[in-house]
């Protein structure tokens with residue numbers, strides 16, 4: 200145990216952020232790490248409780264949190280790093296952007312603020328890179344088996360790294376030029392700089408992962424060809440079909456899916472496209488973001504940095520409660536009101552708002568018509584939405600961003616040609632070994648789960664890799 204009285208002596212201290220004024224000037228990461236003295240105190244708050252719910256219930260990766268907290272407290276950072284990497288390939292990603300279900304399950308959180316687990320994770324891995332402790336782990340023996348991984352998001356990256364370390368030859372395909380999936384082409388740089396992905400990719404390349412970017416499987420090469428040419432195929436293609444808004448005016452100029460804007464901005468920052476070629480910009484505009492989640496919040500932060508005049512964010516669901524409701528008791532993930540750093544930067548958030556129509560002038564969006572809604576349970580206990588009579592309103596809008604979630608993996612192309620079985624939500628069906636209905640074709644990440652989280656993509660990617668390794672060795 201780190202320090203038996205630590206949780207009694209020290210209060211929780213979160214990492215800092217650059218001031219709003221400073222950070223909206225550019226797209227740089229805004230996180231300000233805690234000092235070594237402070238991080239030592241924060242690790243001392245871990246109680247090493249009898250049943251660490253953070254590890255066994257909260258974290259999808261089952262990160263061994265009490266152990267790494269203890270090592271950090273003892274200043275044994277290298278051991279902390281080994282423990283962290285034993286369950287998580289990319290703590291530098293989760294340490295920055297995970298919503299940290301480990302913290303909402305922390306036992307200390309029952310009657311005090313939980314341990315600042317996510318930031319301790321960040322500190323461990325950043326120290327590891329700084330000290331040069333993170334080096335390629337090259338498989339001592341090659342198996343001669345070849346695996347194709349389609350989709351280089353966190354699920355595909357984790358699976359590739361695990362498989363190559365197990366001695367298999369791995370080719371990782373992506374339709375984008377660079378790897379990272381939504382972490383590169385969705386999540387903004389101010390939350391996660393793309394050099395963080397490149398740094399890890401260097402290790403993966405040295406371990407033997409062959410990356411083939413700019414290859415759209417199902418268009419440039421067929422999935423059938425991969426199946427013939429490789430011993431196993433992994434589909435880690437994400438849940439790329441965005442939920443659309445079916446209202447009049449949807450086709451007007453200035454109405455875009457969130458990822459069109461976020462992806463474009465990230466490409467400009469890494470030089471993949473020129474700023475002058477970018478099609479979407481919020482500068483001087485009134486921006487309406489439809490969707491109150493993470494994606495919408497990233498649009499808000501990006502719009503601020505592009506110089507938006509005013510930003511609204513509308514959510515169709517009711518405003519969540521400020522504190523943990525009875526419906527999600529500890530250690531469950533609580534459905535509470537959260538305010539992201541982007542929302543802190545200033546935006547008018549409204550809940551229970553539904554869009555009626557988008558209005559345009561000269562084929563460009565000029566305003567949006569909405570209505571307030573209320574939610575009530577019907578006799579069968581299902582939530583039903585109804586419009587509030589007389590609550591319609593119209594506001595000026597120059598740019599509308601649709602951030603209403605994602606429905607499922609793209610079906611056209613690879614999935615249709617393979618005949619992969621889908622569930623009633625359109626996700627790929629796999630068994631407990633991540634094996635689809637097609638012999639030798641496996642799947643993990645958002646393609647299976649539907650739109651989810653990085654931590655779950657890494658977790659399922661790792662589990663799928665272990666299952667493929669066992670399957671290949673069996674053969």
Ligand SMILES: Cc1cc2nc3c(=O)[nH]c(=O)nc-3n(C[C@H](O)[C@H](O)[C@H](O)COP(=O)(O)OP(=O)(O)OC[C@H]3O[C@@H](n4cnc5c(N)ncnc54)[C@H](O)[C@@H]3O)c2cc1C
Pocket residue numbers: 296297298349350351352353354355372373374375379380381382385386414415416417435436437438439461493494497609612613643644645646650651652653654656
């Ligand atoms: C804007 C935004 C913000 C988010 N913020 C967070 C956050 O803060 N924290 C968090 O935990 N999660 C966040 N998420 C969710 C998280 O990014 C995803 O859950 C995660 O990236 C899923 O990983 P994946 O590997 O399954 O799929 P993806 O990351 O979607 O990667 C799939 C890859 O497959 C490729 N692909 C698809 N089809 C083909 C094909 N036919 N041929 C070749 N390549 C193909 C795609 O190009 C893509 O690179 C966010 C998502 C979005 C959109």
